[in-house]
Amino acid sequence: MYTSTAHPLEQLAQAAALIQQATTVVAEQQPPAGHAAYFALLVEQLSEHLVRAQIHAADAVRRTGAHQLDPASLETIRDAGTHPSRGALRATEGQLSRGRTHFHSAVDLLHSWLNIPLSTARERLQQADALIATVSPAGTRGEPLLPDLAEEFGSADTDPRLLLSASRQIRGVRKDLGIGPQASQAQEQLEQDAISLIRQQPQTARKHLTRMAQQCLNAQRPLEALLAEVGCYRRGVKRGLVNYNLRLLPQDAELFESAFSQSDNPKTLAGNRDALMAMIAARYGGLAPRDPAAQSWGDAESMPQWARETPTEAENESSAPETVSDSPVATTPPTPAELALPLEDLRPEFRHLMALIELIRGAQETSSESPSAFTPEVVVILNYEKMLAGAADYAVTANGLPLSAGEARALLCQAKIYPEVLSSKGMVLDFGRSRRLFPKHVGRAVRAAYRGCSYPGCTMPANRCELDHLDPWDKGGKTNVDNVDLYCKVHHLARHSGLFKVVKVQGCRPMVLLPRNLDPPQKLRVNTYWMSPSEALEANRLTGEATALYRSGKLQPFAA
Helix, strand or coil: CCCCCHHHHHHHHHHHHHHHHHHHHHHHCCCCHHHHHHHHHHHHHHHHHHHHHHHHHHHHHHHHCHHHECHHHHHHHHHHCCCCCHHHHHHCCCCECCCCCCCCCHHHHHHHHCCCCHHHHHHHHHHHHHHCCEECCCCCEECCCCHHHHHHHCCCCCCHHHHHHHHHHHHHHHHHHCCCHHHHHHHHHHHHHHHHHHHHCCCCHHHHHHHHHHHHHHHCCCHHHHHCCCEEEEEEEECCEEEEEEECCHHHHHHHHHHHHHHHCCCCCCCCHHHHHHHHHHHHCCCCCCCHHHCCCCCHHHCCHHHCCCHHHHHHHCCCCCCCCCCCCCCCCCCCHHHHCCHHHCCHHHHHHHHHHHHHHHHHCCCCCCCCCCCCCCCEEECHHHHHHCCCCCEEECCCCEECHHHHHHHHHHCCCCHHHHCCCCCCCECCCCCCCCCHHHHHHHHHHHCECCCCCCCCEHHHCEEEECCCHHHCCCCEHHHEEEECHHHHHHHHCCCCEEECCCCCCCEEECCCCCCCCCCEECCCCCCCHHHHHHHHHHHHHHHHHHHCCCCCECCC
């Protein structure tokens, strides 16, 4: 007689065999491109189901005491395979041992019998505590630690991988929230915010979840505790390198972020490839910038393969006997592989180190004849309404680093204020049809406000993006802040190729409508990658309202 779980397990075994068969066929044959894409889609959907199933499997092993199965039962289960008979399925129900068993806990069974890494086995059971049910030492099941996330975990429409990430982050800060009603409210708010981010912006949810947890921890720590840990700590020499550990407040970290961003941008003086390569060559004795005109015409390395001499040809043409010389032969030391790469292929960490060194050198060289290539510009965006309301997160840097009120005030005391950015002196931002290109102060204002490419999920920073007329200038569009958006080169071209649409919302930045194959719900979206978590949540609220207006026909997309 079948139990209630026998038939589902039989289906699961069959599914495992079918997945293996399908994978073998796709690997050995040349499928049509559409079938390859469909295979990839199905595999990703299956992976989501498997992630959820793994947590439920760990919980099932724990709540049934499966680690106490006798050796004969475990052997029967192992032998059942992916094509079990009815009798084999009945036999897999197993018998619990009354004596000593091989495994002393559910973690031990997962680790030792299924070869799951110990840390992974423990993590799955901790996730089961948070998202399914807790288990007391006496074996009594209770409510999950994160009830709101647990309810969402039961929905097949939400990516469980993001929910596991949110659970991990919130579990990490629960002990710092304390106990009592206030702590419970803070945890509930964290869970609700996490669910909103996962539903609305899955591409950037992980980043915001991490920052949200960090902000929660930071809010619990007084300034004295932070200042007690800031500094540059020398960690000694290890494997030929001097190690430092740098700990900064956000207001100071933004200087580094700005310099690093400049070093990654080929349009800036700091990102000038030839100058940077020359600086690297001078500092590390690498190769000077390559000059194509200086290469020898007969240089074998510059020749294509077909033009090089073969060993036979070289031997036939050379009639003179070899001469042996006792004098030492001059050799060129090999160039380290890291220095022989084009700058674009260098590790970002190496480029950022160059930026940091150049910053220090630039501070020493104050001569106007040799200015530093790196001049960090800290941009702070203030939310005026939040500031008036006394909110704690009204200030954020252009790189998305939240600032406390004290840090924002400290930066403003040292700042070079650009009135044109905020238009505090009535700087005209509307040029109508009088000019085609946006002036610098408008570009600075847009880049400060948007901070990066407007395409959802794109990570290109604003200083590497292009201003785009939403209504084309050659078709009557105006050069003003109501007719501009910011895109990287790839997505700028994609918009004008009709690969996605842009919708203007009154009093808000433009929003993107992705094609149905990328976004089946067809919601208006903004890129929240460069936003703080609170800004991302507010953006999600605005996109929800705008989507309702768009579906009612009150908003229309711009022409490509």
